[in-house]
Amino acid sequence: MQRVPQSSQIAFAAALIAFGAALGWSGDAVARAHKHRRRGGGGKGARTVIVAPPAPRVTVVPAAPHLAVPEATHAPQVPAVPARAPAGSPFGRVQFATEHRAYLDRGSAEGLVVGQWLPIARGVRGIGSCKIESVGDHEATCTGLRLRPGDAFRTPRTGGRKARPPAPAMAAVLDDKTLEARAAQIADAAIEKVDFNGKHSLRSRGVVEAAPGFATWFTEPGGGNYAQERIDGVIRGVPIGNTDFRFDGAFSAVHWTTPSTERFRSGTPTQFYLWEAEAYRRVQDGGTTLAIGRLWPRRAPGLTVLDGIQLGRENESRSAEGGVYGGLIPTADGLVPTFDIWTGGLYGALLQSGDKASIIRLAREELRVGAWHAAGVGAVGEGEGLAQIWIGPVTTGGGGRVTWAAEQTNAHAVVENAHFDLGVRPSLDSGLGLHARYIGVSLLQQAPLRAEVPMTAGAFHGITDGFVNFSSRLALAASAGVHREDATGRYQVHGGAELRFPRMFGETGGLWFGATVEQGWMQGETAYAQFLGHFGDRVQVVARLSGDGTRFETPTAIWNLNELAASLSVDGAVAAHLHLRAYSMLRAPILVQGVLPIEAAGGGVVGISLAGAI
Numbered sequence: 001m002q003r004v005p006q007s008s009q010i011a012f013a014a015a016l017i018a019f020g021a022a023l024g025w026s027g028d029a030v031a032r033a034h035k036h037r038r039r040g041g042g043g044k045g046a047r048t049v050i051v052a053p054p055a056p057r058v059t060v061v062p063a064a065p066h067l068a069v070p071e072a073t074h075a076p077q078v079p080a081v082p083a084r085a086p087a088g089s090p091f092g093r094v095q096f097a098t099e100h101r102a103y104l105d106r107g108s109a110e111g112l113v114v115g116q117w118l119p120i121a122r123g124v125r126g127i128g129s130c131k132i133e134s135v136g137d138h139e140a141t142c143t144g145l146r147l148r149p150g151d152a153f154r155t156p157r158t159g160g161r162k163a164r165p166p167a168p169a170m171a172a173v174l175d176d177k178t179l180e181a182r183a184a185q186i187a188d189a190a191i192e193k194v195d196f197n198g199k200h201s202l203r204s205r206g207v208v209e210a211a212p213g214f215a216t217w218f219t220e221p222g223g224g225n226y227a228q229e230r231i232d233g234v235i236r237g238v239p240i241g242n243t244d245f246r247f248d249g250a251f252s253a254v255h256w257t258t259p260s261t262e263r264f265r266s267g268t269p270t271q272f273y274l275w276e277a278e279a280y281r282r283v284q285d286g287g288t289t290l291a292i293g294r295l296w297p298r299r300a301p302g303l304t305v306l307d308g309i310q311l312g313r314e315n316e317s318r319s320a321e322g323g324v325y326g327g328l329i330p331t332a333d334g335l336v337p338t339f340d341i342w343t344g345g346l347y348g349a350l351l352q353s354g355d356k357a358s359i360i361r362l363a364r365e366e367l368r369v370g371a372w373h374a375a376g377v378g379a380v381g382e383g384e385g386l387a388q389i390w391i392g393p394v395t396t397g398g399g400g401r402v403t404w405a406a407e408q409t410n411a412h413a414v415v416e417n418a419h420f421d422l423g424v425r426p427s428l429d430s431g432l433g434l435h436a437r438y439i440g441v442s443l444l445q446q447a448p449l450r451a452e453v454p455m456t457a458g459a460f461h462g463i464t465d466g467f468v469n470f471s472s473r474l475a476l477a478a479s480a481g482v483h484r485e486d487a488t489g490r491y492q493v494h495g496g497a498e499l500r501f502p503r504m505f506g507e508t509g510g511l512w513f514g515a516t517v518e519q520g521w522m523q524g525e526t527a528y529a530q531f532l533g534h535f536g537d538r539v540q541v542v543a544r545l546s547g548d549g550t551r552f553e554t555p556t557a558i559w560n561l562n563e564l565a566a567s568l569s570v571d572g573a574v575a576a577h578l579h580l581r582a583y584s585m586l587r588a589p590i591l592v593q594g595v596l597p598i599e600a601a602g603g604g605v606v607g608i609s610l611a612g613a614i
Helices: 006-039 176-188
Strands: 091-097 102-104 117-122 125-135 140-143 152-154 207-220 226-239 246-257 270-281 287-295 306-314 320-328 341-353 360-374 378-391 394-405 413-427 430-439 459-471 474-485 491-501 509-520 522-535 539-552 560-575 578-592 602-613
Antiparallel strands (some): 091 102, 117 125, 117 152, 226 246, 246 270, 320 341, 459 474, 474 491
């Protein structure tokens, strides 16, 4: 038998190894392609593995001899831009990429259209698809992937539309003298006014909103369940005929299914609240302002809802207004019209605005002086003021109300409330605030809730807060406060901090982590984690998980309680003018008086509402 030379044996073995490797590579490629086809879904179709064409060859010219130049500086290093694919090639490349989008060297002339999903390859491996965001004739942008310069894609085989012809050359611009002469002629020409005979459009000038909803509250064991069906309606800016008057309205209709121990409006399961129903006239050029009906008086600080009239006069620049108001004040618990309380008075307001170069950017002042009369109290005079000013990055403001019961024994002026706010915003990424409130004695002693005791002495509340955004992915916020009641001597001190990662999950959203501590008549600690994000452009989600402990200074039925809580809120746009919102919250005790609860307990609320607008 003839022996095969050794060199031939080696060549034959190498051929077998190469053939086996090729089969393995081919099988792996088929598996990867099958995997991509299984992953493809929705409107994207199966993902395609594209083999990128090699970049055009570039001839390297030897560098010229180096010449030493005294005090010469080196040119900045510029990152290389991938070579543009040859014209007519079915392949294109990513020329430049940012964190949010990539810029392509192909456009509508090569068949790309807005909204198209384009498979992308890196080398010989498919890495996914990106969505075309905008197109030009020979360039485009896409989003959806973290692309790199040099990534490749294949243009549609159908080709694209022809490139637009270049724009024709524009005629020469007229000289300045001719333009000035023509402008003077137009300015001197008289334009006669004509009567308006058209019809106002409700859709373009008014807004009507309706929001039906359902919610249920439950407590176990034996706490009773609550259920509520309601509908809220809002009407804004609807013209009344062909006049300068418009109509605003707002209402809520509620039906409760409650146990026998309800606290609010006992024995009234069906309730209707008319928040606003006013016809008003306020025009762009100022002049007489008028509002009549159930109204929220404008530029009259501290005045509640009123069944009456407001009449004023506004200057042409709308920077100053003054007038009178008068009417009846409805009941506090049901907004029912009544003759028990009436009020009237004067009001005035000023507004000063600057420009970007002004020290004072904006300032406004409002003042109201009036009187009201209630059964059992008699006539009461009151005055209230409000002022705010913006000086560069600093915003400050405050105000207060003083009342005086003339018909009561030992009558004297009483500070009913006062407040002060200071805010500093050096930039959009940082801010600091200080807020103080004083709540004094109200001469109108009403308590809408059962078992509530009207305040007989003042209370002070102070809060400071701040935040700083280190980047788009990391932020820190903190707050602290102190509260004290003069009547009981009780006080409360609290503080907390929050660490924010708003882009932990990229464009989808991020997580917030926070904790608070309280000391005083109520002591406690709380820690929580919160997700805030969105899915597409239509759905927003807020989810929160927390644990807290509460202990009271004065022992009650349950004075030491540790709980777990979870909440979820989803807001989605069903259509352009239709929103669906669903929310839920659950709480469950894990330690009661320091020990595990004997039986399962908890409570929560679940609700849904649908809001539509035209």
